[in-house]
Amino acid sequence: DGGITQSPKYLFRKEGQNVTLSCEQNLNHDAMYWYRQDPGQGLRLIYYSQIVNDFQKGDIAEGYSVSREKKESFPLTVTSAQKNPTAFYLCASSIPGLRTEAFFGQGTRLTVV
Amino acid sequence: GEDVEQSLFLSVREGDSSVINCTYTDSSSTYLYWYKQEPGAGLQLLTYIFSNMDMKQDQRLTVLLNKKDKHLSLRIADTQTGDSAIYFCAEKGAPTSGSARQLTFGSGTQLTVLP
Numbered sequence: 001d002g003g004i005t006q007s008p009k010y011l012f013r014k015e016g017q018n019v020t021l022s023c024e025q026n027l028n029h030d031a032m033y034w035y036r037q038d039p040g041q042g043l044r045l046i047y048y049s050q051i052v053n054d055f056q057k058g059d060i061a062e063g064y065s066v067s068r069e070k071k072e073s074f075p076l077t078v079t080s081a082q083k084n085p086t087a088f089y090l091c092a093s094s095i096p097g098l099r100t101e102a103f104f105g106q107g108t109r110l111t112v113v
Numbered sequence: 114g115e116d117v118e119q120s121l122f123l124s125v126r127e128g129d130s131s132v133i134n135c136t137y138t139d140s141s142s143t144y145l146y147w148y149k150q151e152p153g154a155g156l157q158l159l160t161y162i163f164s165n166m167d168m169k170q171d172q173r174l175t176v177l178l179n180k181k182d183k184h185l186s187l188r189i190a191d192t193q194t195g196d197s198a199i200y201f202c203a204e205k206g207a208p209t210s211g212s213a214r215q216l217t218f219g220s221g222t223q224l225t226v227l228p
Binding site: 004006033035040041042043045048058090092101102103104105106107109 | 146148161219
């Protein structure tokens with residue numbers, strides 16, 4: 001089955017630690033995205049990548065980093081510089097273009113303990 | 114920047130129609146989307162509408178677009194308890210500077226269906 005897989009589903013981090021969230025897709029999509037979701041605030045774009053080895057900052061990139069070494073994979077690292085990392089993180093992919101919609105993974109809930 | 118707004122909550126009785134509203138500011142919006150999110154899950158695309166259309170119907174779902182007022186609505190007929198979820202409106206504008214535009218999402222409307 002084609003789709004987007006995020007792992008883990010739940011992640012706990014101690015303050016001061018970096019953590020990496022995994023996102024893998026087998027849809028052969030060129031574009032991939034990371035969003036952060038907080039209650040009542042909708043989805044905010046962290047980073048996006050239109051093609052392998054290239055990515056751009058979204059609206060709230062501070063404290064996060066990404067890589068795009070393979071088409072299928074777009075991991076997100078939440079660094080210790082992110083002051084309020086507890087949130088639900090969603091990864092998405094799409095074919096770049098005007099009409100194409102984004103397909104989403106099931107999300108990772110990150111909690112700082 | 115572009116903005117998409119929705120009311121946060123809506124409650125309806127089972128069997129009634131639900132209408133979820135959305136307003137947006139980007140006049141270059143080309144496609145507008147409705148996504149559904151169930152608890153603890155990702156977003157699932159429900160339907161979309163191109164900006165030169167006024168209405169699109171898909172089974173129990175009807176999307177109305179008033180481009181002049183930049184107002185989008187999603188009507189769910191015969192609402193069921195399984196329709197309880199958060200519904201997100203999203204818009205995609207015209208490509209700029211050679212880079213594909215990402216979606217801009219509203220805050221989401223929590224729909225609660227009462228028995």
